[in-house]
Amino acid sequence: MTIHHQPNNDAPNKQLIDAVRAFNRFYTRQIGLLDEGLLKSAFSLTEARVLYELAHRDGLIATDLGRDLGLDAGYVSRLLKKFERLHLISRSTLVSDARQSSIALTQAGRNAFAPLNRDSHDQVAALLDRLPASEQDRLVKSMRTVQALLGESAEPRIPYLLRPLQVGDIGWITRRQGMLYTQDYGWDETYEALVAEILAAFVKSFDPKWERSWIAERDGEVVGSVFVVRKSPEVAKLRLLYVEPSARGLGIGKRLVEECIGFARAKGYKSLTLWTNDILTAARHIYQVAGFKLIEEEPHHSFGKDLVGQTWDLDL
Amino acid sequence: MTIHHQPNNDAPNKQLIDAVRAFNRFYTRQIGLLDEGLLKSAFSLTEARVLYELAHRDGLIATDLGRDLGLDAGYVSRLLKKFERLHLISRSTLVSDARQSSIALTQAGRNAFAPLNRDSHDQVAALLDRLPASEQDRLVKSMRTVQALLGESAEPRIPYLLRPLQVGDIGWITRRQGMLYTQDYGWDETYEALVAEILAAFVKSFDPKWERSWIAERDGEVVGSVFVVRKSPEVAKLRLLYVEPSARGLGIGKRLVEECIGFARAKGYKSLTLWTNDILTAARHIYQVAGFKLIEEEPHHSFGKDLVGQTWDLDL
DNA sequence: CCATTTACTTGACTGAGTCAATTATCGGCA
C-alpha cells in the first residue's frame, strides 16, 4: 500500500469505522450473491478468478497469481497443474529465471473462460439494469472513488497542480467560499453573492495581458484559487485567495500568493494590494510572510457580522 | 431487491459493467485481506459473521441467519449447535411457532465476540488511518452511495424535493449551468459569468415579498433550480430554469415552472415573462405547455455563439 | 563458491460448506 501524506494521528471517527465495517459486511454478501450464479460452472470461484487473470494479463507467473489473488502458493501450483492437465494453459520456462514460467491460456483455455466471463458480465449487467442510467454513473463513480482511495495508487500522488480558470471553476469557488465562511465564521449568503459578483466581473472584463487566475487542483478537484486583477496601471490587486481545509498544510496558499507576486512583478506593476478581514488569520500569516504590510484597518458591517477590514500592500 | 424507477431497456454500457466487475474483483481481494487478520481467532470467518449478527440484532431465528448471510440451512444448524455446546448462545423455542427458536448470545457469547469485534474495528481503523480526514469522508460517502444504490432501499426514494436557496447553491448552479451549456452547446466562459452575475444580483437585492427561488434536490444533491424576480410591479420574470441531465424525465422542469406561475399569480403579478434561446428546446417545450406565448425573437451574439434570443410571456 | 533467498512443487491434512433425507410443526382447506 502507498504511503499517503499526512496520516492522521488521532484515531478515525467511530462512525466512519462503523460505516466502513457495515459496507464490508454488505459487500461480502453482495459478492456472495454474484458468485452464487457462477457456481454451477465446472470451475470453482477461485479457478474462475485465476482464469480471469490469465485471460486479461500476459506473461504472468505463478507467484503473480498467488500474490494478486491472495492465494496460497501450493494451491496455485495445484490449480495450474490441473489447468495444464486439461490443456487450458501452457507454461514456458523463462530464460531469465528457470524457476519461473510464463503462463498463457491456450485456445481451449480461452474457450473455457468465455462462458464464465459472459455469465459474470451478464450478471453485472442485470444488476446495473435495475438502476436508471444516471444512477449507474453514480454507482460506478463511487466505486472508482473507493477503489482509488483504498487501492495503491499506481503513480505517486501529485500534491497539487496549478492551472488557469476553466468553465465550472467560478461556480465551484463561489460555492466553496460561501459554504466555508458560513460554516467557520457564520457569514450570511451575501458573501457568496459577493464572490459570485467578483468572479463574474473578473471573467467579463478579463484582460490576459494584465490579469491572471490560478486554480490549485488535486486529484481533479479544485482545492484552492487566487486572482490578480488590474486596479490601475501601477497597482495590481490580489483577490479571493482560498485553500480547501482538506488541502491545507501543503503550502498551496503560500504558492498561490507567490505566483501572484511573480506575475505582478513580471508585468511591471509597482505594487500589489489586497483587502481581507482580520479574522482570517491563516491568510494574514501568508501575506505577512510574503512581505505584505498592513496599511489600513477599518471596521465594517458585512455578511451579517461586524468585521474589521484590512488593506495590505506589497511594494514590488 | 427493490423495484426501482425507470429501469433501463437497453443494456448498460460495457464500460460501466467492466468498471463494476473490476470493483468486485478489487473488493473481493480487499475483504480477503481484512479477513486474513481475523483468521487467527478461534472462530471461522462465517462463525464471526454469525456472532456479529447475533450481537447486533435481537430475536433472530436460524432461518434469518441463513438468509441474511447467505448460508446453507444445514450449516447454520451445525454452527448454532457448536455455539450452544460452547454455551455462547441460548435458544428458546418461540411460542408462536414451535419449529423456530429465538437465538441470543449469552454473556459468554458476548465475551467471546468482544475481541473479534475489537480486532475487526481496529483493522478498519488502521485502514482509515492511512488516509487524511477529508479522504476518509470521501471514502465513506462513496461506500454509502454504493450501498444505497445496490442495497434495497428501506423507504421508497423521494424523487425530488423543492426548497429555497441556501448558501452554496448559487455557486453550484453557476458551475453546473456553465459546464452544461459549454458541453452541450459550446458556449464560452462568459455564460457562467452571466449566471454568477444574475445570481449575485438576485441574492443582493432579494425581496422575499416579491421574489423567490426553488431548488430541486435529490438525495442531497441539487438537480434543478429556478428563480422569480420582480421586473416591475406588474411583471415578474422567470430566470435560470435548469434541470440536471441525470434528473430529467421526472417532471422537475415542469414542476419548477408551475411553482413560478403559482407564486406570480399569488403575488398579484399581471404577467410572467422570461428570456431564453431557441436552441434550448427542452425548456421551450415546458414553457409552451405551461401556456407561455412567444412574443419576440432576436438574433444576438453571446457566449461565443450566434444565437436567437426569445422572449416568452404568460398572462396571469 | 557458499549461504540465503526465492519460485515452485508435493504430501498430508482439515474443516468449511453442500446435498439430500428426515422429523417436527404450521397454515390452509375440505
Place this chain on the structure above:
DNA sequence: TGCCGATAATTGACTCAGTCAAGTAAATGG
C-alpha cells in the same frame, strides 16, 4: 377434524477448496 403441502430445523455423508510444512531447484549476494 384430519389431511396435505410448505416451512424450520436437524442430521448423515460427503467433497473439495484451501492450509501447512517439507523439499527441490534455481538465483542472488557477499
